[in-house]
Amino acid sequence: MPDSLLEIHTSVLALMRESGPRQLAKYLTVLGEDIDPAADLSEQQLSHRLSTAQTGEPLLELWRHLLKRWDHIDHPSWAPDAQANTATRRALTYDALGFGPGLREAFSQAVPVAVVPGPVVISKERPDAAWYDKTTSAHAWYWPAYENYLLKNRHWPADAVASLDQASTQVVSRLADPTSPVPYKAKGLVVGYVQSGKTANFTGVAAKAFDAGYRLVIVLGGTLNLLRRQTQRRLDMELVGMENILRGANPADPAAMEGMDYQDDKAWADGQFLSHGAQPSTLGRFNIERLTTRDDDYRSLLQGITALEFDKREPDLPLYDPRNLHRTAGRLMVVKKNKLVLTKLVKDLKKIRTDLGEIPVLIIDDESDQASVNTSDPKKWRDGQTERTAINGLISKLIQMLPRAQYVGYTATPFANVFVDPSDVDDVFPRDFLISLPRPEGYMGAQDFHDLGSGIPEGSRTVGNSRELAHVRSIDADGEEFGSPEEATAYTDGRYLREALDMYVLAGAMKLYREAAGAPTYRHHTMLVHESVKQIEHRELAERLRGLWHASGYFGEQGHHRLRSLFDSDIKPVSALHSEGFAVPQSYEDLAPFIGPVVIRVGGAGHPVLVVNGDQDIEQPELDFDTQSVWKILVGGTKLSRGFTVEGLTVTYYRRTTAAADTMMQMGRWFGFRRGYRDLVRLYIGRSETRGTKTVDLYEGFEAICRDEEAFRAQLALYSQQASGPDGMPGAALTPAQVPPLVAQHIPWIKPSAPNKMFNAELVEIRSPGRWVEPTAHPSRAADLRRSTESWGPVLAALGTGERVTFVHLPREDQGSYTRYPAETTVISHAEMLQVMGGLRWDRPELFAPHLKYLADASDAGCAADDWVVIAPQLSSAGSVSASLLGSCPLTLVERARNPRGVFNRISGMAHRQSAERIAGLLPCSPEDPFAAQFTRPRRGAVLFYPVIESTEAIRAGLPSGGMLDPGKVVAAFAFIPPAGPGLGDRRGPLVRFRTIDSGQPDSPVVASHSS
Template sequence: MTDHLLRLHGDVLAAMRRGPRNFAGLALALAEDEEPTDTEQSGFRDRIAGAGPGDGLTALWHRTLTGWDLAERADWSAAPPRTDERRADAYDRLGFDSGLRKALDHAVPVFKEPGPTIISTTPTSWYSRETAAVRSFYWTAYERLLRQKNWSDAAVAGLDEASHAVVERLADPTRPDAYGARGLVVGYVQSGKTANFTGVTAKAIDAGYRLVIVLGGTLNLLRGQTQRRLDMELIGRENILRGADPDDPEALIGVDYQDDEDWPEKFVSHRGRPSALGAFDIERLTTRDDDYKSLATGIRALEFDKQVRTQPLYAPDNLHRAAARVMVVKKNKSVLSKLIKDLKKIGGPLLSEIPTLIIDDESDQASVNTTDPKKWEEGKVTRTAINGQISQLLGLLPRAQYVGYTATPFANVFVDPGDGDDIFPRDFLISLPRPTGYMGVQDFHDLDRTDGSAVGSAERAHVRGIHDDAHGDRLSEALDAFVLTGALKLYRAAHGVPESHFRHHTMLVHESVRMAEHTALALRISSIWHQAAYTGQEGHARLAALFASDFQRFADDGLPTPASYEELKPHVSRARQLINSGGTPVLVVNGDTERDYAQPDLDFDRTPHVWKILVGGTKLSRGFTVEGLTVTYYRRRTQQADTLMQMGRWFGFRPGYRDLVRLYIGREEPAGRNRTVDLYEAFEAICRDEETFRAQLARYATLIDGKPQVTPAQIPPLVSQHLSWLKPSSRNKMFNAELVEIRSPGEWVEPTAYPTAPPELRHNTEVWRPVLDLLGPENVTLGHGAGFEAQIGTLDHETLIRILCDLRWSSPSNFSPHLESLLAAHEHGEGIDDWLVILPRQRSSRRVEATVLGSRPLSLAHRRRRRGDVFGAIGEPKHREAALRIARGDAGAGDGTGTSLVGERRGVVVLYPVVEDEPPRISAAGAIDPAHLVMAFGLVAPRSSTGPQESLVRFRAKDSTREDLAIIERGTDGP
């Protein structure tokens, strides 16, 4: 039965390419005589209000409204995206009444999650939404496939917006003068970056790019993974078959994917040969099993048929009729040499006409030039092999656009921006949002918690140490957890959770990069496995105890979980059988050659079920997706943040089993030279570095007078380092840039790198001691609601500057950029008169108070250092909120005292006398030794401290084209 209303609404919305228009008028114009138009909005409202799951009309409006909500630029609305105001503008233009608006808002809430953050200097006028809609053959097919894979409308719309943001910053493929843009897209580890560059490739090919080169990792394992993904989701059945009859077995001889269980059903279909449907074909120059060897038909492979021979290929009449070529190649010197050699045979005239897109997956690996500039010859750059070959490709293809993808961008943004032949993202840098359903840092680290409560603790739910006092090494427990979670997955599959979520079930053990140690570890795991007695009473008793003490406690209430181990017990046997299939539960994944990784049991694409314990090193820690990863046992150390971050294979999407994920990770292990390393806290440190980087990008993405505050060339100083020994990247990738100043008016600034030596702690306490005498003897109540008690006082800006300059730090760079801004405000007489000092007082009966250096009693705050010399969160949310409100001048009616303390040019300092010992060492007289006290603080500079049109950052960066700029060095004793 025809759904006339759905068909009519589909026709009407298809006519709204430029945005919402009056719905009733279009409906009358487009309705056919025999179908009801239902111009009354009540019928539409009732349909939406009463619609059940799977209703096509609701789905259509969900896609449409979400797309309008997310559009970064909308000619029809001045309201920002992802806001109620944008949605209201859409309803106004549609002419919908309040009843229909209410029904649609209930069915399709406004999607308010953050979008991509964009730093760009590139004009985007050539690629409008209307232009994209006119030519969208491959994007439409990709979008259709994603919906078939049950992607939500919001997820599809978000990918559409993010991939559009990349493509519009490439050069117009039809422009007469050649220009090659350079950009970088930053995602999260295992967060779907491939989905984004697949969408970018689809849109770019639709727009006119006719050669796509994807640099897909350094191993065939990774390259083949990327090739299959593009073949399955973009290139499609018809282009793979190249006209062969899919029902003729002889015609299919030699066609790859015949042994792939997903072929052909899960490969996108274009419903006919694209060239026969008025579009254009895609020719593959590489296959799933074959990397680039040579142009299969010689020079002809890159000769494009021109409809108008007198015009260049990039002329629209030629470009949009020509087939596209796609290749996925390894970042391998031999492979890239063959490609460069073949391109040189073709010659410059033809190559100069080909709009090309080069996508560099994991662009911080192998692609970055790591030679020392100090050793370059005069006027000549010395390049590492892969970097030099990428540079040659860009030189041979003047219309090539380079887009790097990475989750660890530090090495990329430290590239010399003055090297015009390198891959520095001079034109744009785009930070992708954290995807819905992604399990990342917030799911494993309690970044901003100051209490020890177990409620809602990510660490308590998912993180376990690798040692405990009772049992020592917890590897045996980790294996038990792996069996138990496998059984829980089987239980959930039997109780309605889609079985596809549990196709693979894996455990990763990563202790070393040494192959000999991998072999020994695999033998040890096998020995533990065969002695575990999983079929006997002892094994079941152990699993039952672990289930009750751990997995039952932290189970997701929304997922089926047995009430007792007895319900789960039947599935334990099946889980053990799956893990032990082939006679061993363990796969070793390492080696020096490609054949070391050609393991059928490790092929997640071709193998129906991979239920194994993977033991390996570096090759499992970048780019390669460990499907179904549920339990990780990790103790590998490194001193580079980006390397460590890439090892975080436990980040990713875990549908149906995120509550079962467990991370066993090293805590406080010896690292030599009387130092210990806490791997968990090291991960937390680099996660903070990454989040700080993203937050900074978001702040500076806001335009001032229509111009960006920073360009991509000015991004390097935004890279932070929370842990002194853990560098953002390896030394040979960090030859440029240091942040000089960062202005944070109206923002909470909380330094955390305080010294540990008693003399330095005493010094800092003595520096702050005079301020304590400025605090009033009576407590005041600040904040909203019940608020909190505090002692308060004021001091002038000059006095605070003297204090801050006299403090000592374990890592001066942690605070010096903020101090630089305060110094500049002081030197230039900008916007700060004085500072309100707040010292919070505890009300609890368990509060601890002490005097220091003869002061009045102070409430002591207990905090612990989370990473070496660096504390975790120090300030409490209610204190931060009050400080922000007062410094911003919006304390509000509910905070009478706070309102009276507001000053137009007044900042706020919150002091925290912090003790690390518990209980603190307080004398019988109620005093604490200043050598055992950390005088920590947070501050908020007033908004008056910087003009409304002034940039928030000042810095100097090393740039080979700007020799007049210098790096500012900081001493170790102070800023």
């Protein structure tokens, strides 16, 4: 029996999809004439239908999709001033639809407004900025098809699809109008999260760009075949569609299907590829022709230059004219960032007959911080000419030779991209827009493995309130019981690797248990072991894993005993609290029947472990998530640490160190979407391991990087708000080149990016609450020494006007003896201290400028100092020399020598620091050090001041005791410790911030100013 209500609402909402909400009753009256006269189209009937609808009911889903779309879009005509995803926006939508109170309540209950953050956008304004709004509905085909695919085939929630719609529109609308007679090259950067669905976003962007008129889309799919192939398949499945892949071939004809790249793909056989119903060109639309396939990258001889030619229906008109553009096929290629491949593409483009200036081109650069950035050293460039690395040079050449090319980079680790010189017009700096995507719902990222911002004391944390306790298991290979690093490694591999394997088996059994209880099939179940980038070490590690696997006794009592213990101590308590409604067995006995099937599936064909790297000599099955169900343990390095999605990843064993934050974050393959097994995810990660001469904590490193990332995104959000006027309305636009995003470094041993990607990065700020800072690059010229000493004038005048005090350095851990030292002291305000610091002169001002930046920051996150205690230690040893500076009381002179680089190694005395640390709040006060306790105040810093001379003999020869010293012959040296503040006494190292140097804008805020 036909559903008349669904029928008429489908027709009505199809009309409203692009026009926006209109009076529903009027539409129903006009369009309802041809349906069953007995159909009840009243508000009461619709309200009743909504209130009784089950999940997935077609009418409810129809309305849910459209309401969510209207909730998300920016500045719609019916609610231009209402913020997206708010009750105000929804109320205005109801007004436009003409809903009464009953229907409003019914819809609000059935389709509540979700508070979903939109993307953060920093964008350049252009005169043609509204071009996309005018073309959205006229030629829409591939985007609606993709949108429907996500809803129906991938079962995405309506909110997620609406959010993707909004974010992808933000990108496409900032590209140039493909039909404009005047070409413009836009460059942008889209920042997502590691493994968070960036491919979905650029698939949406490609779909909308094709619909709008872009006819050549080039996707730079990483540097490895593994990632390029995965990206090609995703685009083929979700955008291109079956009919464009078949190109008219009959899928029922075996001969026609011979050699087709998806003939062995289970998803193709199961009908999971998008279908347009027929070739789009037969339906009045345009086809997309693939110039690359799943298995074949771009090859000149394979596809031929003619595949790049564009036919024009109106030969006398340019291709970009709408009369030609919307009647010609689009071209799609997914190519590796490989010198040989890109060289062929550039060469072929030069040969085609079609005028390159007429082709609207979109270049999507996946993992744009890898290979795309110029890593040549500017200091080595000849004759001032920019010299580029191979891939950067070829991408730049592509952009140069295609006058209508638009470049959009995608990355989760943007530091290398924002360090590109904005004035290099041929490089990939995102001069037009920078978009930060919101964290998607259901995503499991770095924050889900760390208790960042948790107000719960460590002793009170449990698997219920601590992300770390729920998901992270420490690998600690250091200890006194080991005689050598080799023994420590062997112990680590034996103990922790076995436990990780046991956890992997238990998690697999949990998945099968849930399948039996009605959960969807878990097609893939993987474990990743990542310890090294070296292929020889991968082989050795794989052998150790195979040995552990075969000796684990999973079919015997010993194996079951270990699994039972781990289930009771780990799986059961975590899953009981975090299973999200998925089945959890009451006891190990309920789970035990599923252990054997897991072991058989993983160990099938005698290969429980697969090595994933470039080693061609290993005999093993191919890793192919597309055509096979993969239940395996994976060992690898580079191939599994950048862009490539490890499907079904549940247990990770990670011990690889790197010194670059972006590289390290990309190794976090355990990030992603874990629907149905989030509670089973476990990360085994190195803690406090000795690597060479330093001790590193990988878990602590990821936490620091997570803070770096949050700080970067927070700054983008701040600049985005500054580009808005009152009530969130658009204000003066800020361009990415005008925005100096400070890239933070929260831990000393992990820099934001590799050194060869930071040639254009400038250190501008060092935040050091509760940490010692001792500048050493003091000036050497007499004039500069005099200026610096004169800057200390007010402090020197105040020293000696009060009581001389004696500070005490206490023994640590009952070792050593007490040390007492007398000192002249004074207290000055923070404003006075800034004036002193700002007047100092330096041989290398760039070394002190980042500290001064922090001290001068008056924001809540800045230096929280009200005043400072200045301590001038005085010596009474034989041979000590005292002198007066600018009329001060006699001060003990300190002799220090410069090193060959012209700077001092260290100036302050270690015995002088402890009292200053008490004053600044880094150490607790002690009754043994009464004067330090007397000076201690909240928000107070401490300074140790030393008049330094480089030769006491020379000074003594011409200086009477207590006489006046020439300010041009003394170094006014000092060390300081800003107030620690609550919880800021972190000894891991100072927080530093970098930003980009704009070589073409010396007066730009992007370039820090230094004291002269």
